[in-house]
Amino acid sequence: MKTLRILLLLATLGLPFGRAGIAENIVRDDINGIDLITLKTGVKNVVTIKGTLPLGHAASPVDNPALAMLTGSMLDKGTLKHDKFEIAQMLESVGAGLGFGVGTETLGINGKCLTKDVPLVISLIAEQLREPAFSPEEFEKVKKQYVGALKQALDNTNLQAADNFSRAVYPLGHPNRKTPTTEMIAAVERTTLDEVKAFYAEYYGPAHLTLILVGDVDSAAIESDVTKSFAGWAGGKLPETLDVVGGNLDTAREQTVFMADKTNVSVVWGQATGMRYSDPDALALRVGTDILGGGFSARLMGNVRDKEGLTYGIYGYMANDNLRDGDWRIWANFAPDLLDKGIESTRRQLNKWHNEGVTAEELADRISGLSGEYKVGLSTTDGMAGAILSALQRGYDLSWLDEYPAALSSLTLDQVNSAIKKYIDPDKMVLIKAGTVTDVTNK
């Protein structure tokens, strides 16, 4: 593969198909506190389901960072009505997929099925959310599997670089700050099933549940299915989060995470922005950043990779800012013996971009490209459902999906270059290197 392309902006821009707006075709209902959204598209027989509850890692209490993860991991391990094998059999016999995943701030629900099986999948989402069995045997298995997954992550240079970066730019209590692996393993091992049950009882419920179904859907039938499956379920509480903002930590500006026997070094280099996706200047900075690091013809790939051959992949992007203030980062890979050269080349591009800004021609090209990317991205049910979910998480009304192209087109060169100057400061950035780096630096 030429490269593993990160289409980070794909789900961030809105452009209807030119035939009808997206928002006017969306059906949205409040059912027992559940925000239910359906959209029929041209695809036949396939339905993508995405859902969220605000119960990701950030919902864990400060003294037990594993609690939200362990609770979410118990959802598909059997209910009061069916054990996990029976549930799997019901899904597998019709080829449907359904999973729950605990992310930074949300519990994600991801499903895919044929149209005829939507009622079954909705009923199983409801059953697993409402009636988890919390079997002691399954809980011990979940704990062991999670510890195994955490240990495997210690082998991954990308994850180690990103984890350490988060602790260098986000303060304690910030949702985007990752718990060190050793602390997380210890938390997993000491967590009891009673604590998980108590967490579930306090926070789980329909009050903040969002469900999105896109594809070959019948909105009225789905409304009926959701009403029936979730009838009588009550509760749901937003977890408390600390009012802390990323940035300005007293931390080493360069850090090395030494990992033996690695032939590639992962680099994360950046800073907290203090901005959410929906903040007024965020769009300008996002497009400016895309010109630096958004694709093959962006400055970083065009120079550090294409001209100098120093890396397989190098990107610049803004991250983790849907729900809270996020960060700006460059992510790159370098061979250990080309690491210093690669970082210097990157620094040249970063400084030039920061000092001189972007050009009018670059901006026009990127606006055109980003608009086209989203048009293409919305051609699958996954892409469309993801765009709707992202819009909601960012706090927008769904009309934003249609309004975005105009906002994008109205960006001026001055707005973009001013945002770069205002929010980005290369001198305050943190540089993390993870891999077999012999010159271990922490300064």
Place this chain on the structure above:
Amino acid sequence: MKLRILHALLLAMLPFGATATPESVAVEGFSHVKTVGDVSEYVLDDNGLQVLLMTDDSAPVVTFMVTYRVGSRNEVTGTTGATHLLEHLMFKGTPNYNREKGNNIDQVLEAIGAQYNATTWLDRTNYYAQIGSEHLELYMAIEADRMRNLLLRDEDRQPEMTVVRNEFEIGENDPTQVLDKEMTAVAYLAHPYHHSTIGWRSDIEGVSIEKLQEFYNTFYWPDNSTVTIIGDFDPAEALGLVKKYYGAFLKAPHPIPQLYTVEPEQTGQRRVVVKKAGQLGVVGVAYKSPSARHPDQAALQVLGSILASGKNSRLYRALTDQSLTTDVSDYVGFFHDPSLFNLWANLAPGVTHEQVEKIIFEEVEKLKKDGVTQDEVTAAASKKLADIAFARDGSFNVASSINECIAAGDWTLYYTLEEDYGKVTPDDVKRVANRYLNEDQSVVGWFIPLVPAAE
């Protein structure tokens, strides 16, 4: 009841908004070869270019893909990785489209918001873009141009070699990838599936521009490639564009070299051990399996799923559910030539390789002896059929699936495999398990972690 479910799934396979077999179109210079399902095959008479068309107007988007029937199976010692390196150099420009002129393919495609890339695999190399339908001619012109007009300069090879080498290094970072690569190398003694597509490091570094030019001039011809167009377009207009841009090229002035090496029969189990820094062990088992076109392919795919896909799979119950592994998985090769049936198990902390390997072989033998249930077959076949349906969500997904069938040697596998899944019986699964899952034709691999990689 089980059969009705399968039939319902099969009926649900109709892609996009298609409801009837499309009629072929008559465009001068093209011969209509056949129409299967919603895909019509044409050949450009003058140069033998194969063209596959499937229309869908559910979104104003089209995917254009060209597949060259050349992959790492066409490489030999000294040129391993050449197909992939050449794929990278295909983005360096032609006299008509290049960075100096400001119209390099990256610049053109990113300005229109294309999702585009290229991939290289054992049997093929493909180049593609998913774009707004209005851009079809723009992309086809630039894609066709590089079929025969690539610059292929050493000044481009040098920096790109280190780019590709870094891609190789990224792969080497992952212990499971390293183990897979070494198991495959041991499984094939003669056949070029022996080496991985990215090639050996020394070959990536050492292959000359002359060798790459030779490779390009041997394989990059219309009569060794297939153009696939899926999405919202007019078939007659699209064929007209194909003729305009690809009709400019002659067919290859030489026969396209055909691989004749056959892997000799394996007569005993082979074992591989990889020791590197890491946290948790891995056990892999690979059995010899037939080509994608073999009639047993569907039953083998179902067998793989029954063994290691999902919570109800045999190995999940025997290993992961017993806290012996963190997960298990299967990968049944779908390639032009005889391939590998792979089972993978990631060990849980404190569990030994011996323990997990023993259970894997016990479960395989149990299945060979006692067979499988109709419920297991129904669930596995349903998963495969649903995966096919899901892979028809969007024009790029369709083109990608067809691409692998082209590489396997018969694009109609895109439809026939789906039909075959509906016919698999428990007896079929037991039969193929006994035919192919033999220890003497297996490779066992262990990744043994030496020390903690990070803390």
